[in-house]
Amino acid sequence: MSTAKVSGLVYQVRYRYYRSCKELWFRRKSNTESLRCYATEKMPNISNSRKSTLFLGIVGVSVGAVIGAGYSYFKAQQPQKHVMNPDTGITNNIVQDIPDIPISRRVIGSMDNTGLKLKLFQYPTCPFCCKVRAFLDYFGFSYDIIEVNPVMRQQIKWSQYKKVPILLVQVDNGYLQLNDSSMIISALTSYLHERDQGLPEVVKCYPTISYTDDDGSIKKEIMNRYFLMFQEDIPKDRTKENILLERKWRKWADDVLVHMLSPNVYRTLDEAFQAFNWFSEVGEWDKHFPAWERFMIVYVGAVAMWLISKRLKKRHSLKDDVRQSLYDECNVWLRTLKKQGTKYLGGSSPNLADLAVYGVLSSIEGCRAFQDLQAHTKMGGWYQDMQQFVQKHGGAMLMSS
Numbered sequence: 001m002s003t004a005k006v007s008g009l010v011y012q013v014r015y016r017y018y019r020s021c022k023e024l025w026f027r028r029k030s031n032t033e034s035l036r037c038y039a040t041e042k043m044p045n046i047s048n049s050r051k052s053t054l055f056l057g058i059v060g061v062s063v064g065a066v067i068g069a070g071y072s073y074f075k076a077q078q079p080q081k082h083v084m085n086p087d088t089g090i091t092n093n094i095v096q097d098i099p100d101i102p103i104s105r106r107v108i109g110s111m112d113n114t115g116l117k118l119k120l121f122q123y124p125t126c127p128f129c130c131k132v133r134a135f136l137d138y139f140g141f142s143y144d145i146i147e148v149n150p151v152m153r154q155q156i157k158w159s160q161y162k163k164v165p166i167l168l169v170q171v172d173n174g175y176l177q178l179n180d181s182s183m184i185i186s187a188l189t190s191y192l193h194e195r196d197q198g199l200p201e202v203v204k205c206y207p208t209i210s211y212t213d214d215d216g217s218i219k220k221e222i223m224n225r226y227f228l229m230f231q232e233d234i235p236k237d238r239t240k241e242n243i244l245l246e247r248k249w250r251k252w253a254d255d256v257l258v259h260m261l262s263p264n265v266y267r268t269l270d271e272a273f274q275a276f277n278w279f280s281e282v283g284e285w286d287k288h289f290p291a292w293e294r295f296m297i298v299y300v301g302a303v304a305m306w307l308i309s310k311r312l313k314k315r316h317s318l319k320d321d322v323r324q325s326l327y328d329e330c331n332v333w334l335r336t337l338k339k340q341g342t343k344y345l346g347g348s349s350p351n352l353a354d355l356a357v358y359g360v361l362s363s364i365e366g367c368r369a370f371q372d373l374q375a376h377t378k379m380g381g382w383y384q385d386m387q388q389f390v391q392k393h394g395g396a397m398l399m400s401s
């Protein structure tokens with residue numbers, strides 16, 4: 001890669017990184033409102049020296065108040081402290097000591113010519129994991145799957161990041177750890193377009209930062225996770241507009257559509273048990289976990305999720321009839337496609353937003369909520385076409401380009 005290309009990329013990354021940081025900075029309210037000035041109408045009759053002491057005192061207090069107010073105002077305008085997370089920050093997060101965890105399943109993409117050795121730690125029906133699998137399958141990657149026990153999570157004990165999906169990419173000195181579904185998808189897509197850089201270089205474009213939230217808690221955020229990193233020009237088959245649109249709807253899948261799922265899937269205890277039994281079936285939990293563990297996951301998981309889903313319904317302001325909220329959001333998606341006049345958001349073939357929406361919905365495919373969705377909306381036709389595309393590795397031509 002030429003120096004010009006590298007500096008172009010570095011500039012883009014810096015620009016996007018600082019811009020994203022800026023969005024995270026929270027400003028505290030100014031407390032200058034609390035300052036008031038009081039004046040007495042008439043000075044009491046007191047001696048000159050006492051008068052000058054009083055005068056000096058008043059001047060001192062006023063100057064102090066002005067400086068204090070100025071300082072508070074200045075501080076209030078400053079961004080909250082944010083720090084690069086040393087574990088998953090700008091330097092690649094390489095893990096060396098991964099215990100020997102048995103692989104649950106191996107997926108072979110016959111056209112995969114990347115040479116990447118990928119391990120996906122997942123729950124089979126987690127919407128974020130389904131999104132990553134939809135992406136990997138569509139583009140025809142080969143990868144190993146490791147099923148994680150969702151209650152004990154012993155398969156990811158080695159990781160500081162405690163959510164799934166986690167993708168490990170084998171590198172010379174260990175494994176490069178990629179956390180977060182959207183970051184995984186953006187990094188791998190960028191890599192497919194710019195292979196001469198190497199994945200570790202691409203991953204540097206997605207640093208993690210920590211920041212203090214309004215409530216004082218420490219939060220972490222992966223920068224640029226919806227951004228594709230092209231070194232110079234955008235690819236010939238893309239326009240700036242469709243890149244922006246794709247990004248917008250990828251975010252929608254994570255921020256809106258995903259929140260429709262739990263209240264619908266765990267709407268009643270009966271539906272929650274039915275859902276967990278389906279999870280057990282697709283994840284082949286009978287093969288990967290001992291019977292007592294499976295029994296515990298299904299029973300503890302179903303009751304816990306049924307209870308939690310009530311809170312999630314409130315938190316995300318779903319309607320009393322939660323199904324209606326799910327139908328409404330899917331209709332928003334269908335109307336967008338109709339307005340654009342194309343079968344997929346990507347045009348005649350899917351883009352990353354189509355894959356995200358499909359991936360999220362595929363996580364509830366065996367649940368009653370999904371049957372109801374098909375019966376009450378026109379989502380079924382689009383979904384089945386997407387499924388064909390993904391299962392037939394419709395995007396694998398990018399492997400050969």
Ligand SMILES: N[C@@H](CCC(=O)N[C@@H](CS)C(=O)NCC(=O)O)C(=O)O
Binds near residue numbers: 164181
């Ligand atoms: N932003 C993350 C969210 C991942 C996430 O929340 N995963 C859930 C499973 S669906 C999780 O692992 N939760 C923690 C847990 O199960 O203990 C992503 O897109 O990958």
